[in-house]
Amino acid sequence: xxxxxxxxxxxxxxxxxxxxxxxxxxxxxxxxxxxxxxxxxxxxxxxxxxxxxxxxxxxxxxxxxxxxxxxxxxxxxxxxxxxxxxxxxxxxxxxxxxxxxxxxxxxxxxxxxxxxxxxxxxxxxxxxxxxxxxxxxxxxxxxxxxxxxxxxxxxxxxxxxxxxxxxxxxxxxxxxxxxxxxxxxxxxxxxxxxxxxxxxxxxxxxxxxxxxxxxxxxxxxxxxxxxxxxxxxxxxxxxxxxxxxxxxxxxx
Ligand SMILES: Nc1ncnc2c1ncn2[C@@H]1O[C@H](COP(=O)(O)OP(=O)(O)OP(=O)(O)O)[C@@H](O)[C@H]1O
Numbered sequence: 001x002x003x004x005x006x007x008x009x010x011x012x013x014x015x016x017x018x019x020x021x022x023x024x025x026x027x028x029x030x031x032x033x034x035x036x037x038x039x040x041x042x043x044x045x046x047x048x049x050x051x052x053x054x055x056x057x058x059x060x061x062x063x064x065x066x067x068x069x070x071x072x073x074x075x076x077x078x079x080x081x082x083x084x085x086x087x088x089x090x091x092x093x094x095x096x097x098x099x100x101x102x103x104x105x106x107x108x109x110x111x112x113x114x115x116x117x118x119x120x121x122x123x124x125x126x127x128x129x130x131x132x133x134x135x136x137x138x139x140x141x142x143x144x145x146x147x148x149x150x151x152x153x154x155x156x157x158x159x160x161x162x163x164x165x166x167x168x169x170x171x172x173x174x175x176x177x178x179x180x181x182x183x184x185x186x187x188x189x190x191x192x193x194x195x196x197x198x199x200x201x202x203x204x205x206x207x208x209x210x211x212x213x214x215x216x217x218x219x220x221x222x223x224x225x226x227x228x229x230x231x232x233x234x235x236x237x238x239x240x241x242x243x244x245x246x247x248x249x250x251x252x
Contacts, residue, residue, distance in 0.1 A: 018074045019071045021036065022058075022071030023035075024057055024061060032054050037211060039187060046190055047204055048203060049207060051191075055077070063155050064081070080153060081151055081152070087162065088130070088141060091130070094223060096112065100148055142159070143175065152184060156186065176198065193238060196237070201217060203215050205245070
């Protein structure tokens with residue numbers, strides 16, 4: 001997308017993402033069907049949707065990884081966008097610090113890389129190899145590698161999907177802290193309704209190629225599962241995702 005697909009241009013400061021009437025088809029199947037989305041600078045948006053609804057397709061389009069997307073609007077230019085995937089995608093033949101600073105120029109690159117590893121709790125591990133790390137630690141490195149570039153837009157495609165529940169909670173706290181400090185706009189693709197509620201300023205739900213719900217999260221911090229407001233937002237999102245709550249209750 002962006003300048004690659006014709007209609008979309010790079011953003012000029014007003015929004016991190018402002019896309020209109022975005023269409024992406026694979027053969028006869030239209031996955032994104034006239035989709036509109038705006039993300040303000042520094043805003044954290046979680047993207048939910050059923051499996052196959054097109055979440056990753058949208059993220060790839062925003063990352064400039066898909067050149068066959070039609071639409072109009074503004075995007076953050078690719079050099080200011082970082083992408084985090086479910087697998088950390090570290091280069092196994094490079095030590096952690098080298099992974100983090102890969103592609104960074106300038107005399108301060110190493111210092112910034114060390115600071116980024118420190119921020120994600122991996123100070124002292126600069127010379128370790130990726131294979132020596134747990135999945136959660138690898139994802140920490142992946143976050144450090146993204147944030148060391150001070151992106152204006154962070155795109156994250158189920159970054160914690162492969163982690164155990166406890167590690168995932170720790171990563172939520174870490175990501176929240178990092179985002180408060182660096183203030184990128186974020187689009188987080190997730191299957192996890194709780195992850196969306198805990199982290200996001202807004203939750204959007206993708207259905208039939210469009211944004212079917214766009215809900216601000218106005219819960220006070222810390223966002224705890226126990227509160228009535230939390231439970232009611234959770235139910236609302238589950239219904240949007242097609243979960244039959246009555247059926248679920250009677251099965252429980
Ligand atoms: N390169 C491709 N070629 C053909 N079809 C594709 C391609 N990429 C995605 N699709 C189709 O587009 C639809 C949306 O896929 P996408 O991966 O964006 O969904 P998703 O919402 O991210 O799903 P999940 O939650 O299961 O990861 C799917 O039906 C998928 O098969």
